[in-house]
Amino acid sequence: xxxxxKTPMSSKLQTIRNLYVADLPQKIxxxxxxxxxxxxxxxxxxxxxxRIMIHSLAGSSGSFGLPQIQQQAEQLEALLGHITFNDxxxxxxxxxxxxxxxxxxxxxxxxxLQSQHNQQEHVLFQSQQKRHVLIVEDDPSQGxxxxxxxxxxxxxxxxxxxxxxxxxxxxxxxxDLILCDIMHNNRENAGFEMIHQLQERNIGCKNIPVLFLxxxxxxxxxxxxxxxxxxxxxxxxxxxxxxxxxxxQLISPNxxxxxxxxxxxxxxxxxxxxxxxxxxxxxxxxxxxxEPEKLMDTLRVFSPDLVLMDLYFPNCTGVExxxxxxxxxxxLGVPILFLSIEKDISEHLLAYSSGADDxxxxxxxxxxxxxxxxxxxxRFRQLRDMMLHDSLTGAxxxxxxxxxxxxxxxxxxxxxxxxVVAMLDIDWFKKVNDTYGHPAGDRVLxxxxxxxxxxxxxxxAVGRYGGEEFMIVLGNTDIHTAMVILDGIxxxxxxIIHEESDKQFQVTFSAGLAQLSDFSEGSxxxxxxxxxxxxxxxxxxxxxxxxQMDTLA
Amino acid sequence: MSNLQTILFVxxxxxxxxxxxxxxxxxxxxxxxxxxxxxEAMAYLNRDERATPxxxxxxxxxxxxxxxxxxxxxKSDAQLASIPVVFMTARVQPEEVKNYIHAGxxxxxxxxxxxxxxxxxxxxxxxxxx
Numbered sequence: 001x002x003x004x005x006k007t008p009m010s011s012k013l014q015t016i017r018n019l020y021v022a023d024l025p026q027k028i029x030x031x032x033x034x035x036x037x038x039x040x041x042x043x044x045x046x047x048x049x050x051r052i053m054i055h056s057l058a059g060s061s062g063s064f065g066l067p068q069i070q071q072q073a074e075q076l077e078a079l080l081g082h083i084t085f086n087d088x089x090x091x092x093x094x095x096x097x098x099x100x101x102x103x104x105x106x107x108x109x110x111x112x113l114q115s116q117h118n119q120q121e122h123v124l125f126q127s128q129q130k131r132h133v134l135i136v137e138d139d140p141s142q143g144x145x146x147x148x149x150x151x152x153x154x155x156x157x158x159x160x161x162x163x164x165x166x167x168x169x170x171x172x173x174x175x176d177l178i179l180c181d182i183m184h185n186n187r188e189n190a191g192f193e194m195i196h197q198l199q200e201r202n203i204g205c206k207n208i209p210v211l212f213l214x215x216x217x218x219x220x221x222x223x224x225x226x227x228x229x230x231x232x233x234x235x236x237x238x239x240x241x242x243x244x245x246x247x248x249q250l251i252s253p254n255x256x257x258x259x260x261x262x263x264x265x266x267x268x269x270x271x272x273x274x275x276x277x278x279x280x281x282x283x284x285x286x287x288x289x290x291e292p293e294k295l296m297d298t299l300r301v302f303s304p305d306l307v308l309m310d311l312y313f314p315n316c317t318g319v320e321x322x323x324x325x326x327x328x329x330x331x332l333g334v335p336i337l338f339l340s341i342e343k344d345i346s347e348h349l350l351a352y353s354s355g356a357d358d359x360x361x362x363x364x365x366x367x368x369x370x371x372x373x374x375x376x377x378x379r380f381r382q383l384r385d386m387m388l389h390d391s392l393t394g395a396x397x398x399x400x401x402x403x404x405x406x407x408x409x410x411x412x413x414x415x416x417x418x419x420v421v422a423m424l425d426i427d428w429f430k431k432v433n434d435t436y437g438h439p440a441g442d443r444v445l446x447x448x449x450x451x452x453x454x455x456x457x458x459x460x461a462v463g464r465y466g467g468e469e470f471m472i473v474l475g476n477t478d479i480h481t482a483m484v485i486l487d488g489i490x491x492x493x494x495x496i497i498h499e500e501s502d503k504q505f506q507v508t509f510s511a512g513l514a515q516l517s518d519f520s521e522g523s524x525x526x527x528x529x530x531x532x533x534x535x536x537x538x539x540x541x542x543x544x545x546x547x548q549m550d551t552l553a
Numbered sequence: 554m555s556n557l558q559t560i561l562f563v564x565x566x567x568x569x570x571x572x573x574x575x576x577x578x579x580x581x582x583x584x585x586x587x588x589x590x591x592x593e594a595m596a597y598l599n600r601d602e603r604a605t606p607x608x609x610x611x612x613x614x615x616x617x618x619x620x621x622x623x624x625x626x627x628k629s630d631a632q633l634a635s636i637p638v639v640f641m642t643a644r645v646q647p648e649e650v651k652n653y654i655h656a657g658x659x660x661x662x663x664x665x666x667x668x669x670x671x672x673x674x675x676x677x678x679x680x681x682x683x
Contacts, residue, residue: 012575013668020568055614056566059643062665063572070665074644484571491567 012480019484020064024105026151027057032098033148040141042085051080066108072101131251132156132173136163136180136191137213142236146179149240152492154454155247163194170198175208176251179243180230182214182221192228199229209250213238239499241443244450260284260377263304265292265321266339267313275308275339275364282370284377292321299331305377311340311351319354326355333384335376339364390464392442393449401463405473408461409522412475420482422472423529424511427541429468432507440500441468444507447498455489471526479515479546486511487544494542510536514547557679559584561606563594563623564641565615572668573610581672591618595626598633605636608679610662613642621656628657639678641666 034050037043058073076097083090133155137143140161147157160169163184169175182191195210211232212225225233232246262284266272269290276286287302289295292313307325311318318338325331335357348359357376360369388400396404405421412419426432426444433441445468452462452472465471474482494508512532519525528547536545560583564570570587577583586606588594595618598605609627613620620640627633637659650661660678662671 012579013572016571016575020572049616052565052614052616055643056569059664060566060568060572063569063668480571480575484567487567487571 012478015478015481016484017064019481020060021066021105021108023488024061024069025102025109028098028102028105029151029157030148031057032102033144035094035098036140036144039085039091047080047083051077054080066104069101069104069108072097072104076101130154130156131176132158133247134158134160134169134173134175134178136160136166136178136184138163138181138184142181146238146240148495149497150244152496153244153451154492163190166194167198170208177247178208178210180210180212182212182216182225189224192224192230195230196228211243211246240497241447241499244447248450248454260306260374261287261302261304262306262308262373262377263287263289263298263302264308265289265295265318266308266310267292268310271362275369278366278370279373282374284373292316295321295324299325299328304334305380306335306337306373308337308339308373311338319351319356322351322354322356333380333387335380337373337376393445393464395449395452395470396461396463398463398465401461401465401471401473404461404463405471405526406522408473408475409516409525412516417476418478419516420474420477420479420513421515421525421529422474422482422486422511422513423465423526423533424470424472424486424509425533425537426468427508427510427537429507432505436500436503436505440498440503440505443500444468444498447496448493448509451489451493451496455492456485478517479513482513482515483544483546486513490542490544508542510541511544512536512547513544518548555607557583557607557676559586559606559608560675561586561588561594561597561609561611563588563591563609563611563615563620565590565612569612573666573671576668576671577610577675581675590615591620591623591626593617594623598627598630598636605633607636608659608675609636609638610675611638611640612664613640621653624653624656624658637679637682639675 031050031053034046034053038046038050054073054077058070058077061067061073062070076094079090079094079097083094131154133150135143135147135150135157137146137159138161143159143161147159150157158169158173158175160166163180178195180191180195182189184190184194191212191214195212209232210228210230211234212228212230213234213236214221214225215236217235222233231250234243234246260283262279264272264276264286266275266288267290269288272288272290276288279286287298287304289298292315309318309321313321318340322336322338325334325336336355337358337360338351338356339360339362351359358372360372388396390397395401408419411417426448429441429444432444445464448470449462449464452470456462456472456474459475461473463471463473472486474485477485490509490511494506497504497506510533512529512535514525514528514532516525519528532545532547536543539545560577562570562574562577562585564573564587570589574585574587578585586597588597591611594609594611611620611623618626620642624638624640627636627638634657638657639659639662640653641662641664643664645661645663653661660681662674662678666674
């Protein structure tokens with residue numbers, strides 16, 4: 001049964017236009033990279049490819065209602081039509097043209113974002129907050145290559161050739177991380193010196209993590225890097241996979257965690273208020289429940305990281321309540337601390353056996369109480385993360401992604417919204433393992449997981465469904481939007497270079513998509529997405545198929 | 554001529570494919586088969602058994618096999634020759650349109666196309682067959 005109302009055509013068009021516009025600056029950046037390649041290698045085939053890219057841009061920007069960019073692209077296409085590789089004047093004209101187009105694209109993307117904010121309802125897709133990585137590298141080809149790889153992962157890259165402009169760049173642009181080559185203009189330690197100097201003078205990069213890149217891999221260089229304030233050191237050629245691992249650790253938005261939540265169940269109002277106050281002072285959010293009858297509802301609404309409970313209530317005991325909490329899978333791991341004046345050891349044992357984690361005797365000592373609660377929450381979260389996530393890729397594991405999908409289906413129905421389930425599978429994965437070894441296969445899985453996390457919204461759930469198969473749950477999205485997003489990711493993934501013990505290789509994936517408005521049950525949604533994935537594989541891989549849509553056989 | 558139902562849509566640009574397929578399916582109610590270039594389109598047309606599309610809507614400038622190349626192959630195949638082919642192309646000169654028609658195309662839709670009238674344009678060309 002179709003429970004999700006169809007989105008009107010105009011708002012769908014608006015949605016894909018927004019996506020298109022948001023992607024434009026990146027697209028033009030890619031054209032610039034392609035242009036640099038053309039100049040360096042003077043390959044007419046590359047030039048033809050670039051012309052096709054720009055020709056397509058002229059066509060698509062026109063259809064998406066961006067006449068200015070259309071016009072600029074047409075002019076650029078004409079310029080490229082009669083280029084001679086040695087004409088410097090022509091080259092700089094094209095470079096200027098690319099600059100102008102980039103500016104128009106950025107302006108369009110900006111107005112786009114603003115209008116999206118104005119009409120909240122239409123904000124269907126906005127990927128994670130963009131992270132800006134500054135690459136300081138004077139070797140043009142290495143700089144281009146590194147920046148291209150990082151862009152595939154969804155970072156905004158600023159490439160700086162001249163280290164002397166670092167200070168200016170930092171004062172004019174928002175930068176989240178710096179990758180700095182140590183050698184500039186053939187001066188061995190120029191990178192160290194510049195970063196060190198800026199940090200000493202407290203300019204710009206004080207709080208920005210700096211990773212050094214170097215052709216040297218000796219202890220002396222590594223020590224210098226640390227002394228200059230670097231927190232990472234990557235010998236060249238840089239292993240992109242491990243570089244991304246490190247960058248993600250340093251600037252991943254996921255590290256911003258939910259404030260700890262503690263539920264206090266106590267029929268003594270004033271005492272529970274006192275405990276709550278102590279916890280609130282330590283930055284913990286609390287909820288006081290004086291009537292144990294409402295326990296179940298409160299758990300659902302508040303979703304605590306820890307429950308602090310009295311041992312006796314008028315109609316039941318705390319031990320019984322703990323038993324009720326433990327009956328439900330969702331709350332199996334939540335720490336329960338009992339508060340009581342009880343000193344009888346047998347009572348304690350009974351409490352432990354029903355699932356209590358610890359026992360605090362009233363009156364409590366605030367100096368012990370708060371740190372104990374915080375420790376318990378930390379440990380609970382670590383355990384929960386381990387239980388919910390796949391250890392290799394950091395994505396959700398099979399069970400949790402399925403649970404998340406079910407939750408999302410209920411939510412989407414309740415709010416009359418559409419949602420999409422994507423099944424994604426790495427192409428010829430066995431071959432990767434056989435040819436390059438299992439560590440290489442693991443590398444690919446991690447790379448894909450990073451890419452998905454970076455390029456999707458943080459509200460989208462990514463899970464490792466099995467072997468080399470991932471499931472993605474995209475809430476509040478229709479299949480066309482999901483298609484654009486995932487197809488973009490597919491293209492980027494295909495261009496990523498994976499590395500394992502000095503071997504480089506590229507891998508693709510196939511995916512199948514299904515949306516809730518076409519299927520009523522979770523199981524149907526999954527098998528429809530699976531069917532579509534199967535068709536994508538049959539049709540030659542490295543592509544995405546939609547459920548119930550005719551496609552190439 | 555019966556109703557226009559199935560269209561084979563050949564386009565290398567993913568953004569255009571998405572935009573056009575959305576309006577053709579949702580506004581036009583057509584069944585759409587998509588291909589990314591002339592080669593893929595020919596692979597689809599040359600496969601065994603399945604029914605052929607009622608119409609082919611094709612970009613001109615594509616990697617692998619371009620629009621004119623694909624048209625030539627279609628017209629030289631007795632089983633496919635009767636399928637009408639419409640080109641979508643940018644900044645087309647009147648003489649070029651003549652060339653396309655001469656080569657067997659049904660007509661040309663200008664790029665960039667207006668998504669709100671694409672269905673009308675396709676239908677109008679289809680009507681000319683009756």
